[in-house]
Amino acid sequence: MRKPSEYASRQTNNAWLDFSKKLEAISRSSYCGDINEYIDFCKKDLLQTKKGEADRYYEYLLSKVGDGKMKATTMGKKIREIHKFSEYIARDKAKYQAPAGFDDFFYEYLIRLLSADQLVSPVPMEHLDALLKVAESNPMYYTMLVLFGRMGLSSTEVCALKPNDLVADPNGVFIILKESDELRYVPEDVAAVLEHYLSIRKDCEYLFYNRSQSKLNVQYCHLMMKKLTKAAGVPGYSARDLRNTCGSIMFAYGAKPEQVAGQLGITQMHIKRYDNVLYNENLSKTANDLVKIKIEPPVV
Numbered sequence: 017m018r019k020p021s022e023y024a025s026r027q028t029n030n031a032w033l034d035f036s037k038k039l040e041a042i043s044r045s046s047y048c049g050d051i052n053e054y055i056d057f058c059k060k061d062l063l064q065t066k067k068g069e070a071d072r073y074y075e076y077l078l079s080k081v082g083d084g085k086m087k088a089t090t091m092g093k094k095i096r097e098i099h100k101f102s103e104y105i106a107r108d109k110a111k112y113q114a115p116a117g118f119d120d121f122f123y124e125y126l127i128r129l130l131s132a133d134q135l136v137s138p139v140p141m142e143h144l145d146a147l148l149k150v151a152e153s154n155p156m157y158y159t160m161l162v163l164f165g166r167m168g169l170s171s172t173e174v175c176a177l178k179p180n181d182l183v184a185d186p187n188g189v190f191i192i193l194k195e196s197d198e199l200r201y202v203p204e205d206v207a208a209v210l211e212h213y214l215s216i217r218k219d220c221e222y223l224f225y226n227r228s229q230s231k232l233n234v235q236y237c238h239l240m241m242k243k244l245t246k247a248a249g250v251p252g253y254s255a256r257d258l259r260n261t262c263g264s265i266m267f268a269y270g271a272k273p274e275q276v277a278g279q280l281g282i283t284q285m286h287i288k289r290y291d292n293v294l295y296n297e298n299l300s301k302t303a304n305d306l307v308k309i310k311i312e313p314p315v316v
Contacts, residue, residue, distance in 0.1 A: 017045040021052040021055040023059060023060055024052065024055055024061055027112045028063055032048070032051070032101070046093070051097065057072075063112070071121075095126055095129060096126060099120055144165055146248040147244050150247040152314040155213050156224055157240060158313075158314045159209055159224075160174055161244070162209050164255045164258035165259070166205070167202070169193075172234060175232040176194070176222075177223040181193070182210060182223075189210070
């Protein structure tokens with residue numbers, strides 16, 4: 017993992033230490049590199065940057081993509097990671113002594129990138145069907161595929177889930193993503209798949225687990241996808257590819273960019289707790305209700 021930029025202030029470094037605690041090693045290295053690359057580009061501390069610097073950096077990355085020196089997906093990753101860190105600081109400016117004018121200037125770019133066809137490489141539905149078919153004999157694999165492709169969860173988010181992160185209220189079923197303090201609406205078809213999996217899984221700390229009943233990691237997900245794609249006779253799709261498919265399906269059914277962004281965890285979702293009932297104040301449920309594709313529990 018690279019060293020902090022020479023321009024990074026003590027406050028920014030403190031924010032990074034807090035922010036990175038829950039990241040896995042690979043993610044931590046990626047975030048650190050992209051955040052400090054942006055700070056170096058601006059030649060000033062992150063907390064002192066303005067929208068103008070964000071605009072210039074976006075155009076700089078766009079030009080690299082246009083020249084073929086960077087993949088569009090790499091650009092999307094960089095923007096997403098800077099957005100996440102900026103949003104984290106902006107939520108608690110007082111703690112990190114951020115100026116009043118500091119904000120998450122990158123959210124709007126993620127909305128643009130989500131709408132750009134070149135950043136989304138959806139898995140054809142017949143390939144997703146083939147993957148689900150070969151996973152039917154393994155309820156855990158099947159459920160994880162559904163969370164990637166229908167819910168848009170990342171490998172890290174899926175691995176971190178615990179049974180008590182699934183909650184129900186009169187509005188439906190929700191998943192609590194504790195690491196990012198987010199709440200995601202679970203469509204009814206996905207809730208049925210989860211209910212089936214919960215009925216047959218072992219009593220372990222984490223929702224998904226390995227042979228030793230321990231928490232999974234991103235590498236496990238990678239190997240799982242490699243195994244399933246080979247068995248299904250389809251290209252070597254990753255969990256990220258399935259996640260992109262979730263966004264593409266939602267766009268195809270008329271969801272707005274802001275709704276897709278919310279479902280993929282690109283913007284902070286605000287949660288109110290009232291009498292132990294969770295209320296989601298974003299468009300996630302409405303967006304998912306637009307989608308008419310239905311996934312059934314595995315046939316065993």
